[in-house]
Amino acid sequence: MPHKHAVILLGLIIIGVIAGVLSGWFFGPAMQSVGWLGTLFLNALKMMIIPLILAAVISGVASLGDVRKLGRIGGVTLIYYTSTTAIAVLIGLIVVNIIQPGAGLDLQGGVIPEKVQGKEDTGVSDILLSMVSPNLIASAADTQLLPIILFAILFSAALTTIGAKGQHVISFFDGVNEAMMKIVIWVMYFAPIGIFALVAARLGQAGGGEAFLAQLQAVGLHVVTVLSGLALHFLVLMAILIFIARRGVDYLVTMLRALLTAFGTASSSATLPLTMECARENKVDERAVRFVIPLGSTVNMDGTALYEAAAVMFIAQAYGFDLSMGQQAIVFVTATLAAIGAAGIPEAGLVTMVIVLSAVGLPLEGIGLLLAVDWFLDRFRTSINVWGDAVGAAVVHRFLPKGN
Numbered sequence: 001m002p003h004k005h006a007v008i009l010l011g012l013i014i015i016g017v018i019a020g021v022l023s024g025w026f027f028g029p030a031m032q033s034v035g036w037l038g039t040l041f042l043n044a045l046k047m048m049i050i051p052l053i054l055a056a057v058i059s060g061v062a063s064l065g066d067v068r069k070l071g072r073i074g075g076v077t078l079i080y081y082t083s084t085t086a087i088a089v090l091i092g093l094i095v096v097n098i099i100q101p102g103a104g105l106d107l108q109g110g111v112i113p114e115k116v117q118g119k120e121d122t123g124v125s126d127i128l129l130s131m132v133s134p135n136l137i138a139s140a141a142d143t144q145l146l147p148i149i150l151f152a153i154l155f156s157a158a159l160t161t162i163g164a165k166g167q168h169v170i171s172f173f174d175g176v177n178e179a180m181m182k183i184v185i186w187v188m189y190f191a192p193i194g195i196f197a198l199v200a201a202r203l204g205q206a207g208g209g210e211a212f213l214a215q216l217q218a219v220g221l222h223v224v225t226v227l228s229g230l231a232l233h234f235l236v237l238m239a240i241l242i243f244i245a246r247r248g249v250d251y252l253v254t255m256l257r258a259l260l261t262a263f264g265t266a267s268s269s270a271t272l273p274l275t276m277e278c279a280r281e282n283k284v285d286e287r288a289v290r291f292v293i294p295l296g297s298t299v300n301m302d303g304t305a306l307y308e309a310a311a312v313m314f315i316a317q318a319y320g321f322d323l324s325m326g327q328q329a330i331v332f333v334t335a336t337l338a339a340i341g342a343a344g345i346p347e348a349g350l351v352t353m354v355i356v357l358s359a360v361g362l363p364l365e366g367i368g369l370l371l372a373v374d375w376f377l378d379r380f381r382t383s384i385n386v387w388g389d390a391v392g393a394a395v396v397h398r399f400l401p402k403g404n
């Protein structure tokens, strides 16, 4: 997208978010009437995900030339994902222990939310099982991107081993990738209206400003804890961007269109096309854009990891359980896994929280306490999830071998 257009578009998106908040706040439920405009934007984004991911990962991995080079990129990517996710969970645990948002709250009871019902038995093995799909079409329909990405990696690795026939297929996917990038730019022009409508309609659905404030107050300091944790992690990622990836603040400014889309949609998968486009505009190497960002959008969720840890500790405090250091270590590990297992769709983190709660023996009803404000916190953690992927692409770019 031309630089001038990008700047104007960013301005319009910021206006869209502010107008969305104000109109949802003051006009309340009436704003649900614009919800369809948001859905239209969201659908257009979702429409692109599967062809984009397949084409980007297949052509991206194939462009490495030698499959062994995937090892190097994969290694740096993995180190980045795991270390930043671990830092996020740690920040979550530290802020929740300092602020103690659940202490003194009497939030006994609660019901297991509908979303979670039937998923009570979710365990760590389910995360591993979800990596290989028996039915790729069904996974695509459910926005389960991880098995699709793993398939695409295998497929392109195979293509590079079968000579000329493989080359034809690779150039086919190269073409698909370029066409998808064009569509992404077209759809991006619709973002200001789409994001405005998504924000306004959701706040309207929550009953407008006053009703929303009352919901926030009901969970006391929980919201403050999560938001301050996320803000801290944002700064940590910023430091990684500056000192390790050696990029400047302009990287963030270019990325803002994607981050605000994440805020509007609460879905890292739906935001993925924009994240890739903004990284490209930031001159991140194509190999990093096509591999690190799609994979990151589904497994690297720093915001979700931080949220899971903070929310579970909040539930423990609210129910009057005192978690020992050992139990908090279990929260640390399972929150990381739960974030990896969460799909990049709205409020997915709430469902995988079951894994963390069961691991330390807390009542699943606790999730019910968080339900009213989860849609709101989801927007912030999704933006941090996307920011983590964007910074990851810049880090991997820096460690890529130059040239092909």
Ligand code: ASP
Residues within 6 Å of the ligand: 266, 267, 268, 269, 301, 303, 304, 342, 343, 344, 345, 346, 347, 348, 349, 350, 378, 381, 382, 385
């Ligand atoms: N909505 C988040 C995402 O798409 C996942 C979650 O934490 O619920 O990244």
